[in-house]
Amino acid sequence: MPAEPLTAEPACKIVVVGPPGSGKGAYVKAVAARYGQTPSREYRLAECTVVRADFLVPGPDAGDLRVTMHALTGPHHYEASDELLLRDADGILFLCEPNQAHIGRIREELLCFTEQALRCGINFSRVPVAFQYQRVERIPGFDAHRADQVLGVPTDSVPRFSATSSQPDASGQTFDAIMDRVRLVRGSDG
Numbered sequence: 790m791p792a793e794p795l796t797a798e799p800a801c802k803i804v805v806v807g808p809p810g811s812g813k814g815a816y817v818k819a820v821a822a823r824y825g826q827t828p829s830r831e832y833r834l835a836e837c838t839v840v841r842a843d844f845l846v847p848g849p850d851a852g853d854l855r856v857t858m859h860a861l862t863g864p865h866h867y868e869a870s871d872e873l874l875l876r877d878a879d880g881i882l883f884l885c886e887p888n889q890a891h892i893g894r895i896r897e898e899l900l901c902f903t904e905q906a907l908r909c910g911i912n913f914s915r916v917p918v919a920f921q922y923q924r925v926e927r928i929p930g931f932d933a934h935r936a937d938q939v940l941g942v943p944t945d946s947v948p949r950f951s952a953t954s955s956q957p958d959a960s961g962q963t964f965d966a967i968m969d970r971v972r973l974v975r976g977s978d979g
Contacts (some may be wrong), residue, residue: 801971803964948963
């Protein structure tokens with residue numbers, strides 16, 4: 790019996806992380822809608838929900854890339870769920886709503902994410918990370934540079950963007966930045 794033909798496109802796994810309530814599911818759905826091939830899907834994993842989308846991203850030189858994007862939504866207390874998603878990630882997006890009252894929780898999530906990624910074997914020199922502040926219209930006088938300083942976001946090496954509730958994909962800037970970096974890493978492997 791002949792083997793199934795392999796797809797011509799290379800595969801890429803992008804993981805969206807951040808504190809509960811940061812809009813991770815809405816972000817995955819917005820990116821999936823942008824590429825419009827198939828809608829996102831949701832399924833239960835322990836006490837949380839996984840939002841997943843699969844789509845093709847056209848390459849700059851006609852080389853398409855098959856992307857699978859994952860996010861855990863809802864409150865969850867088991868690191869195993871997060872680590873399951875982080876394993877074999879090619880790129881990671883950290884989303885948060887920079888509400889001053891929750892800045893300590895965001896810092897804790899960043900620390901937890903870093904520790905989990907390292908346990909999963911993520912090498913941050915090979916797996917690009919991007920950062921996005923969500924729902925910034927809810928924060929009067931929001932200053933992204935000040936938030937970067939408070940949270941310790943290294944904007945010299947991590948692309949950072951801001952988005953509103955109505956446009957969680959920030960006009961594609963954050964996703965495009967992570968995909969550019971994924972392609973750059975893959976190109977240096979060749």
